[in-house]
Amino acid sequence: MTAYLSPDQILQLRDAALESGLTDPGVRPLLFDGIMPRYRGTLPMLAAPMHQLHSDLAQMNQVERLVDGSVPLEIWLRNAVAQTTEAEPLKVFQRALDEVARRAGGEPDILADRPAPEIKEQIVHRDDTVPIGFLRGGDLAGTAVARLKVPPYQDGAPLQPNGFPHAGTGWLIAPALLMTNHHVVNARTGAGAERPLAAPEDLRLQARHTRARFGYDSESGYLDDTDDSAAEEVEVAELVAADPDLDYAVLRLSAPPDRPVLKLARRPLEVADGEYVAVNIIQHPGGQSKRVALRNNLVYETDEHDVRYFTDTRGGSSGSPVLTDDWRVVALHRGTRRVEDVLFQGRTTAFVNVGTQMTSVLRHLETHAPDVHAEITAAQGDGRG
Structure with missing residues (x-):
């Protein structure tokens, strides 16, 4: 390499x-x-x-x-x-x-050249309490989130000698459909123009050999990878839709787990200057057991395609759902970018995180994979916010 x-x-x-x-x-x-x-x-x-x-x-x-x-x-x-x-x-x-x-x-370097203006407003003396149902909703939402391990393939065979699995996060968007990042399934090291793309057949092989582990939880945040006492591992049957530009991939599971589907926000998240909006991320950082970034994860800015926010994530968090306080998914977390002269709670921060608006993903699916879009729409029912 x-x-x-x-x-x-x-x-x-x-x-x-x-x-x-x-x-x-x-x-x-x-x-x-x-x-x-x-x-x-x-x-x-x-x-x-x-x-x-x-x-x-x-x-x-x-x-x-x-x-x-x-x-x-x-x-x-x-x-x-x-x-x-x-x-x-x-x-x-x-x-x-x-x-x-x-x-x-293997994150795509999409935001590298975008300027990041300094935030002038700061949040002071504001009630940040939420109803107790917020915790119950988060606990239920967490059951739909899985740790992924994706083995790289090349020319139809496991990649050697550097064929060790790449870690990521995925979540149920329909009973048998799992949403994650394209770069997670791509399972290649590199950034920007240097990030190689797996050949189409290798990408499909990697998807079919992906392991999705639900219930991979621990109070301490660390759980032995061989401990199956609480975890449920589900096989992936195929890759049904993907796009490297929006950085999403949809995997069909071999059998739908008995777990709830995460509900999607109907509208893109919009944040006005000075507005206070918190989002929450359920993730498997570093391929470890499930962790959650709550409330203090404030949105920095949004546009039609992206949501940018402050939180604690790291490798393995890619593919996580970005959720509002009613536990509806507004974005698909895809990576971290370094920024200059950006203030967060009165202090300069070096990083801002970025996710793809789920409304952009759904529009792309409706055009390029209508059957998958229809399956997701049916699973979401009338309860989307």
Whole structure:
């Protein structure tokens, strides 16, 4: 594979780590927390701390992903961000993390050239309470969300030697139909123009070998992947619709699980300047058990095709439903973008998340896959908001 970062970027990370004290040998275990121990044991050990850190970064930069689907450099960078308080090194780590996460997830680089104006209004002294039914509705909505593992194929055979599964999130839009991102099913590493597309037959093979795990929950947020006590794994029969530009894919399940369908918003989400709108995301970050980003996830801006918002997501969250407080899906989460001079609750933020308006997805389905659109419309019934 092509390295995630250039040699100059690796040197910038090395210098930032030196400036923030991360070259200390005692910090190394913290930076490798969450990376498979078997992989850590393969890394060369050097006497000089600076050389050790540079070697670690260079080695991880060449590894697309491990057998569990994780990306070691991405995990290392997240740990570096968590361990850094100095502003300038933190910016270096955050920029590198964004680049690696986008390339590892194969996210299309749609918003890279869009300017992001500064937000002038701030939310202060406003009642943010919701009815207790909000929690019950969220718990029910969560049962329709599944963790996905997609194995890459090339020329009709499992991709080797880098054929480890890509993680993502999907959700029931009809009893036997699962919605997710195209780039999740595409299962390729890279961003923007560098993101390769699987051949049509390989894409269909990847879809048919996708594993959807419902009920993959844990109070602590971590659950052993082999623990089947609460989870239900469902096979995928076929890919029935997809579009790389809108970044959606619809998978037909081999058998409909006994779970509710998430209801869709009828109208696109529109947010006026200064308006307070919260959205919620149920997700499987990093391929781990289910987590939820609630309420503090404020919408930044919207247009006809996109919803942009502030939340905590990471690789594996792609394909998650973006829901309003009545638990209706307004957008399909697809990725994260770095921004400059954007304020969130009085502080500058480095990232804004983006999802595709579900109304845009439905319009595309109505034109290009009318049978699938009709199946979704029938499943939604008269209860759409």
